[in-house]
Amino acid sequence: MIRQFGPADILFIIEAVRWTLLLSVIAFVGGAVGGLIVALARSSDSIALRRISAVFIRIFQGTPLLMQLFLFYFGLAVLNLPINPLLAAAVALTFHASAYLGEIWRGSIQAVPTGQLEAATALSLSYRDRMQSVILPQAARIGVAPTVGFLVQLIKGTSLTSIIGFTELTRAGQIVNNATFDPFVVFGLVAVIYFLICWPLSLYARRLEARMRRAFTR
Template sequence: MTETTLLGITWDQLLFILRGAGWTLVLSLLGFIGGTLIGLPVALARAARKKGAGSRLLRHGAGVYVTLVQGIPLPVIMFVVYFGVSIGGFEVPALVAAGIAMTLWSAAYLGEIWRGCIQAVPRTQWEAAECLALTPAQRFAHVILPQAVRVAVPPTVGFLVQIVKNTSYSVVIGFFDLTYSAKVINNATYKPFQVFTIAALIYFVICYPMSVLSRRFEARMRRA
């Protein structure tokens, strides 16, 4: 007799779902790292106060990027990346396409989060940095960013939860993540309630600690 779990799913099927959860974590990490690498320059460009045609062009360019990405659903971005690259004659694995799409999407939102945190630094701090005769780069690096980072930690950790949950959209391009693995097991067992309950519990186990951590950081910031 095949050994089953409490919800009527075999241990092999449960391990299959857990493997999908592992790839969900990999995709989440790719999305966050890529989003950080692109989102930070976007935030700096959007928050820059330096005058001049070059600075205005950077601000407007970053603004167009944020508006464009935030106006397109994530599944559509994944479709465009996955099938758009193949039109050019290149075959890309689903992980690569999903990683690029998650990077573009998370960068737009992280850029906006961090822009708001940079602009939340009191104006007096900006003026004090100018009085010290620091270059714009030195003002950001030594005065503005250290203060903005403290403000940015809670919403950034909170957004990590959104990244993890939105990796589920990668199922539209056939990426093997938690949602895809649950779908496969459901098609094999015809037990949607049990299978997707297990998937929901795994998502909860991944996301809940980050939600708690975000609230703790926010409470610590209020006390500070």
């Protein structure tokens, strides 16, 4: 039975924001750890590590996120694990974020002037010391803006998890719309909430990027 869209529906949609943010945080933190490993592997002296990390990136950048969600969701059943939408979504988005952050940070590492690496090598620093004390601190400054930009995309990407039944912001909108059949109002509200979450981050990313450009042109 169709009912009228009301305050309880607005509250239900707003409460679902916490699940969108929770999933985004889990995926971003997990992706940051995985991305750092991928970036270091892609920048290492080992040919094997470079090839393995390149294959990983090609797989997760070359396949749709929606397909990855399906594979991880139904893959849990193959491994005799309980089908948990939150777990499947978190794992899929973590691997997705690892591939993209790994490539972003690899580019940041390679953007550090070669003279810095040559100077560290001339001081007989080990690979770990070169990365930890010389390269990574400079690469982090370069990679901040694109990393924040990717976080915005990751937050919006969580909307795809509604397809496997995870009740985040988009799924909450679908549930309310099925009960009220008022898609313009319901999904208009959902769009506004996404905008309020993502727009400040997008603005911050642009400011960081502009600041970095000014720093490199001095």
